[in-house]
Amino acid sequence: MSEEKSLNFIEELIENDLKSGKYEMLVTRFPPEPNGYLHIGHAKAICLNFGLTQKYGGYTNLRFDDTNPVTEKTEYVNSQQEDIQWLGFQWKNELFASDYFGQLHAYAVKLIEKNLAYVDDSTAEEIAAQKGTPTEPGVPNQYRERSIAENLDLFAKMKNGAFPDGACTLRAKIDMASPNMLMRDPIIYRIKHAHHHRTGDTWCIYPMYDFAHGQSDSIEQITHSICTLEYVAHRELYDWFIEKLEIFPSKQYEFARLNLTYTVMSKRKLLQLVNEKLVSGWDDPRMPTISGLRRRGYTPESIREFCERIGIAKRENLIELSLLEFCIREDLNKKASRVMAVLDPIKLVITNYEGDGEVLIGENNPEAEDKGGTREIPFGRELWIEREDFMEEPAKKWFRLAPGAMVRLKFAYIVKCDNFIKDEHGNVTEVHCSYFPESKSGSDTSGINVKGTIHWVSTAHAKTAEVRLYDRLFTVESPDAEEGDFKDYLNPGSMQVLDKVYIEPYLATASLENRYQFIRKGYFCVDKDSTADKPIFNRVVSLKDSWKG
């Protein structure tokens, strides 16, 4: 409790604001645009906004920033809600910027009446040309001096559908020479004869982000409007509208967005991967989307822990994927049952084994407090073992099977390799061993010590499954920073499908949401593509492997 964890800069601001009595309660919001699926970068913002109000008291609204009807869909609204709740957060009010279209329109009229906005008939190209550049001031045009009455009339006509798309815009009258280009008379309303996912055809003019976001915050009395660094330059405008409109002074604060190695984070690029079928969909287990991570087998706890560990600051950052992997391993190590599956099988025959119907007992998770219970594992004379657990000519420090070498079969007996068989291609197909009856797991009186333990599945009892192994989506740490098209750097080996994997019978009961550790192979979960006769497992993440062969 008293463990003083250092505060990030936003927490410091908040503590000061609360202490000084500036606000009595914290109100934040998470404001996605419903034009794509949420990703791990959004998770950072979600954890921040909801986490802050959980910590300091107050609440967080979910507000969809739906001011551009042409890109927004209800499908995205639904997926975004599901993802936020799956992460473990609940919003106080569910709101839409489109709820405020009437109010926003009134604000625009108010600005016109204060001679702080005007209707501009220029084309997009003309406006861009007049805007200047970062190093040269912009120049005003003739429309800037229209009368208030004329502007009111024109704006009403815009609203009433008298003009086609692009005919004119409403602009704030600020300063065409401002060093901040966003202050050079920004467009605040544009004409779009488009169907809106919520307001339908009620409107044909829609407010721009800058004329909707801050005012929406203000209407909701958001105290701390937290966004990413690309909005720093917008803050001046944000404050200007609130001041001129004389409304509740919400304040904007910016933090650095998350970048993760070996992936891309922009919605545009993720959409491209989906549209061009380079991945199976928004929830492809290789995607950094929340739905992708969920399908991959990540837990909400592990993602929240990750967001906690990466911290909040204002510098550009590139987080190593290994940290995300650490977080899910840490979580699953405590939760996942240890089971056996053989991914790349060869046969092991115990030549001196005469047993019949022997059943062994496996402890499900020695790392869990209650050990996770136990289960029965059928044993037999013939087993499937991993191809890579046998070496014809063992490397130095090799702990596993090799001619003459001994190894423990997990939960079972110690065996010694006596012989092996190869096919015509020189591939090992069978390993022949003898076992030591007195070496049975749990009641070993053999006195034999072995360094290696390997997993196995009885050939007579094995079920088959498909296993999908995933690797990083891109071959380079920062696809965005590379020359050329980011898609040139897709990892062709990012998914490997193993269609005949042998699993122990216990796993036949696995259901969606279940996560397992396949002993020595990694953590796996059941994929939604599974059918009654063919379970499909996704590899969430491999185990750490310190073997350097």
Next chain:
RNA sequence: UUUCCUGUGGUGCAAUGGUAGCACGUCUGAUUUUGGUUCAGAAAAUCUUGGUUCGAAUCCAUGCAGGAAAACCA
């Protein structure tokens, strides 16, 4: 060559004028019926140059580096 933001181990985050710390990663070693887990340890950083100060990662100045800013996108 304008304005704004940012510079701390490989990576991320701390230290708020007083011993540069934590985590991931890397490397040792111990333990281990998972080459997992756990445990012990190691290497590794304040962008430059000045200044203020008894004392600077922190304050000031300069330079340098990176990022952002010119969608009727958000």
